[in-house]
Amino acid sequence: MFFFERAIAKQIKNGGGPYFRYIDDLFIVINWPVRHLLKQIERLNNFDENIKLKANIGSFTNFLHLYTENRDGTLFTAVYQKPSYEPYYLPSNSIPPLHMKKNIPFIMLLRTIRYCSTFQTYLSERENLRMASLLNKYPNKIIEQQFNNVLLKFNIDQPLTINNYNKYRQNVLDSPYKEPTGIDYDKVLFIHFTYCSSMEMFPLKFHTLWSKSFGESPINEITPVLRIRNVKNLQRRLTH
Incomplete structure (x- = not known):
């Protein structure tokens, strides 16, 4: 992939177009004549049978979950x-x-706000998300919360409307963007346990017992972090 990508990146950079990559997906915008573009795509697709590029000539395209369109000089985006x-998520x-x-x-709602450039598309996608959540047995109270x-995370203290959507979306x-903080493995203790419904209160009880037992001990400088393992049920045995 490195040698394949290096050749493309050089061409795009020389042509003054944007070049993005997410894992193994590439997104390139270039202002080439149609015949030259198709010829280059055909040439690059012969590099490796497992790597394929697709030419999209027009005013709209999509990349991953983002739909992008040029509407008379105005950038329109939405969830793709x-x-x-x-509409299947982790069931409630x-x-x-x-x-x-x-x-x-x-x-999912945060992604909707970021991707939807108009209030109408935001409203439609939000209700689609609400319906998908309800289908996956999420209580409406949790969805609204x-x-x-x-x-609240972005200090928005009023409902989004057609009048304030652009301002708050901006x-x-x-x-x-907050960069992930590194982990000091000398001061963090990871504890894994198999989660089931009867273990719902285990994290709270564990931290209470930890504080009670090691509150005055030097070991209390170590931060315990609980992590869960999946239950070894029939489904996991059949799919792994």
């Missing part, structure tokens, strides 16, 4: 769903802890 998309009644499941509607938490887009 692949043809194989199915599944084994993993609640905080993991609550994060799904939160992240997580939707509100997205707004605030979300301009918010600084």
